[in-house]
Amino acid sequence: MNTIQRIVVLAKQVPDTRQVGKDAMTAEGTVNRAALPAIFNPEDLHALELALTLKERCAGASVYLLTMGPQRAADIIREAMYRGADGGYLLSGREFAGSDTLATSYALACALRKIGADVIVAGRQAIDGDTAQVGPQVAEKLGLPQVTYAEEVVNIEQGYLTIRRRIAEGIEVVKAPFPLVITVNGSAPACRPRHAKRLMYYKSARCRSELHAAPASFAAQRVAAKPELEIIEWTAANIQPDAAQLGLQGSPTKVKRIENVVFQAKEAKCLTAADEELEGLIQELMAAHTIG
Amino acid sequence: MNNLFVYIEQEAGRVADVSLELLTKGRELATQLGVQLEAVVIGADLAGIEQELARYGADTVWVADDACFAPFRTLPHTAVLTGLIRDEQPQIVLFGATCVGRDFAPRVSSALHSGLTADCTQLEIGDHTDAKTGTHYENLLYQIRPAFGGNIIATIINPEHRPQMATVREGVMRKAYAAVSGRGERREIAWQGYLSESDMAVEILDREIKERNIDIKGAHIIVAGGYGVGSKENFALLHELAEVLGGEVGASRAAVDAGFTEPERQIGQTGVTVRPKLYIACGISGQIQHTAGMEQSAMVISINTDPAAPITKIADYAITGRVEEVIPKLIKYYKKNSK
Structure with missing residues (x-):
């Protein structure tokens, strides 16, 4: 297999943990998920850009998004379509609930076997967990090589990609055969914006459960007329899994305990920016040999 | 059998601090469990490496020493470590949450179908009783980490699967020589039996590694900036203050993500952990992910509009x-006052 036909981007819809405001916790001290906006995981957008750039360099290639999540995760598939993706797959259902990274990678690997991908691209990590595990775990499950922390595909030749990656204190250029899994760093080029014509066309894209919820909608009529507007929605049954490896029961890691964060307040000495107060502080620190 | 493994990261024979920190923690946990502490080194030119590791308490040092293992590549490292774990059955395996550890530890966990907890801030041994089945588990590894934007601290366990695996960021654990040195017995890994041709599929064409020139971990005074600093230009003020005081500049993740400064300066759960004499937090709100990396500072001064x-x-x-x-x-x- 020497040409790239199918590029699949693994992406996740995440709560925007960077926007944690005062209402992020409920009065009972639990996380108020509803107060956090759901967004396209930032590094997955970099992955999408790398995939779209690769597609432009490989005649006849297509880019598909694959995500696992609730029905509303179809939003990020539409978002990817607006920016250039050709289609998408949503893995959804209660069988997947409670998955840790290993169970997630297992489900994604099953779906990828069914889709058949020449290149799999994912963001390095998701901002709600920061584990950076799912990409490498998918690669292992599929028996594929991986290139992590990628910034750019610098060359494409018969059966091989040459990729520049960012590692701790430097860069590395590697040549890897495809099929393979690439995880993309936040330092890679940002994703192109939405394309106005694509937005008009793909805003009617819907997955099966969305069509089911609104069978007479304008979007449903559009999907009936244009099959490429259907987002493929799969439940566990569609990907022929070993049920024991899915969801909570397929997750080796268990949460034993959750504690809310309580700061142990110590009495801070409060100062203003007034000159005499700051000079007093400096003198105090110098007298204590903390500075100077 | 059922000992505690620490994966040792090294470059040209120089052992990474994070690996020594994990040996120190591993020594404590292994003693508590009554098992041996075993270090695993996969690389090239590793003559004598066991001596340093013994000082940090390693009883056994497993070594795969061959040119094919340097520089690090995912597949050969995964194959060798996975093979060794299958044969030796450790109950716990610890990795540094570095570029290398975060690249191949997930593959090892996937191959062994065992759980891996990323970026732990504490590791403890404790028991667990499953609320549904009533099954009691003794001496599990509690893998403790902030989660969900740092609003909660989660304790993760792997009751049924072995090994129990975790990664820990550099600087989170303290590094110290063991009270009594370990035996440091060097054992060669029979790695030839673990590798296959396809593990060599990825070729490194070029590599440019800079010496690390930012050392915030060793600084006695840190002037750290957050998103509230507002701009790259304002960060220059922090550099000025750090220079005057003889300190270093650190940053919160938000400041790094906003492009105000270099990622090497990031302090916190996903950066480094520091314990300076003085920590000046500028425009840092104080989310737990950040404070987890600096709360042991001897003195903290905050500059904030709020x-x-x-x-x-x-x-x-x-x-x-x-x-x-x-x-x-x-x-x-x-x-004025130092004149």
Whole structure:
């Protein structure tokens, strides 16, 4: 297999943990998920850009998004379509609930076997967990090589990609055969914006459960007329899994305990920016040999 | 059998600090469990490496020493470590949460179908009783980490699967020689039996590694900036203050993500952990992911426009004001008073 036909981007819809405001916790001290906006995981957008750039360099290639999540995760598939993706797959259902990274990678690997991908691209990590595990775990499950922390595909030749990656204190250029899994760093080029014509066309894209919820909608009529507007929605049954490896029961890691964060307040000495107060502080620190 | 493994990261025979920190923690946990502490080194030119590792308490040092293992590549490292784990059955395996550890530890966990907890801030041994089945488990590894934007601290366990695996960031654990050195017995890994041709599929064409020139971990004084600093230009003020005081500049993740400064300066759960004599937090609100990496500072001064910012709760001095105003004044009065 020497040409790239199918590029699949693994992406996740995440709560925007960077926007944690005062209402992020409920009065009972639990996380108020509803107060956090759901967004396209930032590094997955970099992955999408790398995939779209690769597609432009490989005649006849297509880019598909694959995500696992609730029905509303179809939003990020539409978002990817607006920016250039050709289609998408949503893995959804209660069988997947409670998955840790290993169970997630297992489900994604099953779906990828069914889709058949020449290149799999994912963001390095998701901002709600920061584990950076799912990409490498998918690669292992599929028996594929991986290139992590990628910034750019610098060359494409018969059966091989040459990729520049960012590692701790430097860069590395590697040549890897495809099929393979690439995880993309936040330092890679940002994703192109939405394309106005694509937005008009793909805003009617819907997955099966969305069509089911609104069978007479304008979007449903559009999907009936244009099959490429259907987002493929799969439940566990569609990907022929070993049920024991899915969801909570397929997750080796268990949460034993959750504690809310309580700061142990110590009495801070409060100062203003007034000159005499700051000079007093400096003198105090110098007298204590903390500075100077 | 059922010992505790620490994966040792090294470059040209120089062992990474994070690996020595994990050996120190591993020694404590292994003693508590009554098992051996075993270090695993996969690389090239590793003659004598066991001596240093023994000082940190390693009883056994497993070594795969061959040119094909340097520089690090995912597949050969995964194959060798996975093979060794299958044969030796350790109950716990610890990795540094570095570029290398975060690249191949997930593959090892996937191959072994065992759980891996990323970026732990504490590791403890404890028991667990499953609420549904009533099954009691003794001496599990509690893998403790902040989660969900740092609003909660989660304790993760792997009751049924072995090994129990975790990664830990550099600087989170303390590094110290063991009270009694380990035996440091060097054992060669029979790695030839673990590798296959396809593990060599990825070729490194070029590699440019800079010496690490930012050392915030070793600094006695740290001037750290958050998103509230506002711009790259304002970060220059922090550098000025750090230079005057003889310190280093650190940053919160938000400041790094905003492009105000280099990722090497990031302090916190997903950066490094520091314990300086003085920590000046500028425009840092004080989310737990950040404070997890600096709360052991001897003294904390916060500069923030919001007097109610969470950082105030761990600060010794809370200055309410704008960074652009306060820092030049601190520089001015330091210079004036040190004459």
